[in-house]
Amino acid sequence: MNLVYLHNVAHWLYRKKIPIIPKIIYYIQFLLFNSSVPFQVKIGKNTKFGYGCIGVVIHANTEIGQDCIIGQGVTIGGRSKICEVPKIGNRVYIGPGARVLGNVVIGDDVVIGANAVVIKDVPSGCIVVGIPAKIIKEGIRMKDYV
Numbered sequence: 188m189n190l191v192y193l194h195n196v197a198h199w200l201y202r203k204k205i206p207i208i209p210k211i212i213y214y215i216q217f218l219l220f221n222s223s224v225p226f227q228v229k230i231g232k233n234t235k236f237g238y239g240c241i242g243v244v245i246h247a248n249t250e251i252g253q254d255c256i257i258g259q260g261v262t263i264g265g266r267s268k269i270c271e272v273p274k275i276g277n278r279v280y281i282g283p284g285a286r287v288l289g290n291v292v293i294g295d296d297v298v299i300g301a302n303a304v305v306i307k308d309v310p311s312g313c314i315v316v317g318i319p320a321k322i323i324k325e326g327i328r329m330k331d332y333v
Contacts, residue, residue: 190220190240197226231255231277238283246272251279252295254329258283265289266306276311278329296329 197212209226217223222236222243231253236243238259246264249272251257261281265272271290275281279293282301287293294311303320314324 190216190222190224190236191230191234193219194224194226194228194230198228198230201226248272249275251275252277255279255281257281258285258301260284261286263287273305280329296327298327298329 193212193216197209201209213226220240222240224240224243224245225247227247228245229250231251233253234251234255234257236257240259242260243257244262244264248270249263252275254277255275258281260283263273263275266289273287273289273291273293275287275293276295276297278295279297279299281287281299282303284302285299285305287299287305289306291305292308293305294309294313296312297309298314299305299320300314300316303316304318305315305320307319309315312325312327313322314327315322
């Protein structure tokens with residue numbers, strides 16, 4: 188069983204306004220994968236979670252693009268009591284333990300290094316690492332790195 192499959196079923200039921208079942212599926216995935224990926228999250232096609240999605244926490248209002256890879260222990264969410272959350276582009280690799288926090292936009296073809304803390308927008312085609320995350324390379328294409 189796959190977390191993305193469970194999430195897609197729950198998200199489809201949520202969009203069709205079918206109550207209770209999406210919440211039950213959320214709790215099942217929480218028990219199976221020790222992850223909090225609410226059924227409201229929009230996840231694009233072919234997005235995958237590394238290592239069975241262990242320890243991933245995603246805010247319910249987050250949007251994640253297509254063909255992304257999200258490592259274990261990643262947090263994607265708001266900062267403090269601000270409800271503004273990240274928007275992740277297409278073909279983004281988020282390394283294990285990374286944090287993407289606040290009202291930030293991550294462009295397409297971005298690599299976020301392990302344990303990086305992203306609190307500012309990241310333009311397309313960049314590699315970012317560190318705390319806080321800084322751009323170390325620009326002009327990349329994801330097919331060269333994944």
